[in-house]
Amino acid sequence: MKTTIISIGDEILIGQTVNTNSTWIGQQLSLLSIQPYEVICCSDNADHIVQSLDRAAVQSQIVLMTGGLGPTKDDITKKTLVDYFHTELELNEALWERMQAIFAQRGKAVVEMNRSQAMIPKACTLLPNQRGTAQGMWFERDGVVFVSMPGVPHEMKHLMEHEVIPRLRQRFTFPSIVHATVMTAGAGESTIAHKLSDFENQLPHFIKLAYLPELGVVKLRLTGSGSADVEQTVLAQKEKLKTILGRLVYADGEEKLEVHLGKLLLARNATVSCAESCTGGLISHLFTSVPGSSAYFEGSVISYSYAVKEKVLGVKKETLQTHGAVSEPCVLEMLDGLLQLNNTTFGIAVSGIAGPGGATDDKPVGTVWIAVGNSTTRLAQKFQFFPSRTENIRVFAHAALNMLRLFMLEH
Amino acid sequence: MKTTIISIGDEILIGQTVNTNSTWIGQQLSLLSIQPYEVICCSDNADHIVQSLDRAAVQSQIVLMTGGLGPTKDDITKKTLVDYFHTELELNEALWERMQAIFAQRGKAVVEMNRSQAMIPKACTLLPNQRGTAQGMWFERDGVVFVSMPGVPHEMKHLMEHEVIPRLRQRFTFPSIVHATVMTAGAGESTIAHKLSDFENQLPHFIKLAYLPELGVVKLRLTGSGSADVEQTVLAQKEKLKTILGRLVYADGEEKLEVHLGKLLLARNATVSCAESCTGGLISHLFTSVPGSSAYFEGSVISYSYAVKEKVLGVKKETLQTHGAVSEPCVLEMLDGLLQLNNTTFGIAVSGIAGPGGATDDKPVGTVWIAVGNSTTRLAQKFQFFPSRTENIRVFAHAALNMLRLFMLEH
Numbered sequence: 036m037k038t039t040i041i042s043i044g045d046e047i048l049i050g051q052t053v054n055t056n057s058t059w060i061g062q063q064l065s066l067l068s069i070q071p072y073e074v075i076c077c078s079d080n081a082d083h084i085v086q087s088l089d090r091a092a093v094q095s096q097i098v099l100m101t102g103g104l105g106p107t108k109d110d111i112t113k114k115t116l117v118d119y120f121h122t123e124l125e126l127n128e129a130l131w132e133r134m135q136a137i138f139a140q141r142g143k144a145v146v147e148m149n150r151s152q153a154m155i156p157k158a159c160t161l162l163p164n165q166r167g168t169a170q171g172m173w174f175e176r177d178g179v180v181f182v183s184m185p186g187v188p189h190e191m192k193h194l195m196e197h198e199v200i201p202r203l204r205q206r207f208t209f210p211s212i213v214h215a216t217v218m219t220a221g222a223g224e225s226t227i228a229h230k231l232s233d234f235e236n237q238l239p240h241f242i243k244l245a246y247l248p249e250l251g252v253v254k255l256r257l258t259g260s261g262s263a264d265v266e267q268t269v270l271a272q273k274e275k276l277k278t279i280l281g282r283l284v285y286a287d288g289e290e291k292l293e294v295h296l297g298k299l300l301l302a303r304n305a306t307v308s309c310a311e312s313c314t315g316g317l318i319s320h321l322f323t324s325v326p327g328s329s330a331y332f333e334g335s336v337i338s339y340s341y342a343v344k345e346k347v348l349g350v351k352k353e354t355l356q357t358h359g360a361v362s363e364p365c366v367l368e369m370l371d372g373l374l375q376l377n378n379t380t381f382g383i384a385v386s387g388i389a390g391p392g393g394a395t396d397d398k399p400v401g402t403v404w405i406a407v408g409n410s411t412t413r414l415a416q417k418f419q420f421f422p423s424r425t426e427n428i429r430v431f432a433h434a435a436l437n438m439l440r441l442f443m444l445e446h
Numbered sequence: 447m448k449t450t451i452i453s454i455g456d457e458i459l460i461g462q463t464v465n466t467n468s469t470w471i472g473q474q475l476s477l478l479s480i481q482p483y484e485v486i487c488c489s490d491n492a493d494h495i496v497q498s499l500d501r502a503a504v505q506s507q508i509v510l511m512t513g514g515l516g517p518t519k520d521d522i523t524k525k526t527l528v529d530y531f532h533t534e535l536e537l538n539e540a541l542w543e544r545m546q547a548i549f550a551q552r553g554k555a556v557v558e559m560n561r562s563q564a565m566i567p568k569a570c571t572l573l574p575n576q577r578g579t580a581q582g583m584w585f586e587r588d589g590v591v592f593v594s595m596p597g598v599p600h601e602m603k604h605l606m607e608h609e610v611i612p613r614l615r616q617r618f619t620f621p622s623i624v625h626a627t628v629m630t631a632g633a634g635e636s637t638i639a640h641k642l643s644d645f646e647n648q649l650p651h652f653i654k655l656a657y658l659p660e661l662g663v664v665k666l667r668l669t670g671s672g673s674a675d676v677e678q679t680v681l682a683q684k685e686k687l688k689t690i691l692g693r694l695v696y697a698d699g700e701e702k703l704e705v706h707l708g709k710l711l712l713a714r715n716a717t718v719s720c721a722e723s724c725t726g727g728l729i730s731h732l733f734t735s736v737p738g739s740s741a742y743f744e745g746s747v748i749s750y751s752y753a754v755k756e757k758v759l760g761v762k763k764e765t766l767q768t769h770g771a772v773s774e775p776c777v778l779e780m781l782d783g784l785l786q787l788n789n790t791t792f793g794i795a796v797s798g799i800a801g802p803g804g805a806t807d808d809k810p811v812g813t814v815w816i817a818v819g820n821s822t823t824r825l826a827q828k829f830q831f832f833p834s835r836t837e838n839i840r841v842f843a844h845a846a847l848n849m850l851r852l853f854m855l856e857h
Contacts, residue, residue, distance in 0.1 A: 050475075054465055058461040062460065072489070313734075316728065316746060320726050320727040322727075333754055334750040343744055377754060391737050419551070419552050428735065
């Protein structure tokens, strides 16, 4: 079922608005086993909208439009649709009465501009907008369905859920598509691809593997369609993939690393705290970005300076003088001091060089020492990452979370 | 100068990735006075990529592509471009040596897949990617420029800033446009718009004012074009705007709040530390995301639990029992304990309810107490923000930074 999404609005093209509408619609269509064929973002311009409609009509059976339905001058989608479908506007009395009632209820005066929003093209099926004054409209021509929706995200979503998707389900029969997602941490895209090269070669033709790398984690997605046993096959292939990747896999299904760690900690009724130097609070921020994290996250010491490392965490002056802050002895002492101070089940200590400054001959930018442990066992490891500060901080933080995950598998 | 942006990748179409790349590119093009004509999101499919290229070539002089350049099988952009431009791949020796050196430095083995990324189409100008292994490529045909960039945002941005935009400036002549940006913190978009309504009405027709709200700050941009005295007029209007907004303005020109605070602290040879509860490390992360921040940022205590508040910061048990953690006495005691512990010139203490849990009748989600001060003066203030956790944490952190900025204006 080929589908084109048309996002109308200058604000999207010039980057004032992120086009989250097409993202959300894409997610909803995927659940219906439709992969959108194309997203077109065009300006508030009649000719451009017509061009986009023409193209969409040729290449798809479903055309979903958002935006350009407001009451102001620059919103010209409705007028363009009237011309495109050779129809005319007429006042929808029921709608107009409902709009007047809503305005009266809010104590606002109805102006002429509002009445224009109750003018609906004769050729369309009205999809009433329960959340605003710009209405949804459903047109059909030559077997192609065209739906126009307002661009305000919560209005569009309400219309999609309550009007558009139910009608699409009635109007079309959808093939079955199966997705399976696996989350990995601890290796980059090319390393994983190398490990999976034989696996990819043996995949049946109706299953595709996609690599979706983010900073610090790589998401893998298997997608299958067009075969009777697609569901079992995708699931079996997913298990095979998990076996090949072993401990690189941290979750089955979409899940952030910090969410996964939170579940591990909760399941063991354990707590965690951090001693962060170069990551400067990001690990703590990731932990606490998860709702309910106060059940396992106690707190942290951000020991950016030597003084805080010594005074709050009890790192020895000699350690800093002899080995420097980016060293195995330093992160181990940070970890000891942290566990003594906060008394948590597990602890993480990180010290590294995010850059651009701070590098030495034997410690280039991107060097980081990470220690994880509990009251009886401690583990320290050195990593070497990239030359960019922002990415380093994020990658360091994810490496630390992943190291704690691996430690918790054995302790 | 008509420009089409092509975003390649199934993950965009099915909504697994928000297309922030086209948003960012749209912003950059606007600064060059280009409004992108169209954004096309298409799948990782050679035919579809070719169709999109054909269409873009007809309707534009500049075609900017992102995505589909990874080392794995589903990334087919490069192969498609080779066919499209009737050219072939050849190994770029210099690039290959540089890639091997980088891998060696990181102690990683180079695999065959990496070598494929050093294979570059003969017909293109290589735009070296300093941030990753997928290279940028610049093609020209019949007066149309086609640029292919990797989809990883920080790699694409670096390429745009250091290669693509400078080359576009050389290749084309852009009409002269003058931008002036002013940064504000401490008020929302509608409050600022209300204060600026007379100002907007008196603006000459060749100057436009844009509101670019981000969480916690609002950027205001004046854009002028098409008049001989446009530069002086924009600058004069900017001064007028700054006078109207007064202390809401924290910087002239684009600058993050944490960067601005860093400059203020450096100029006074002062230091800062934080006691963070609900912000969970984000304020520290913002401070330390700025290169060179170790000159003024000492460290922080993330006191998520009552225990850490008491033990590390010395908050009294009675204070927590009587007033709760989200209270004026608590944040003032957190601040006192922090300044005693870290001995910095200035301190910030924050305790609030980010949600979704933790609310009480008199302290709804979005309530936050913030204290700032130095060794002699302390100031505490309560704020009430929104019902969403993610936004609250960010808005709380920015409110705290802004409160320290205002405190530093007088102390």
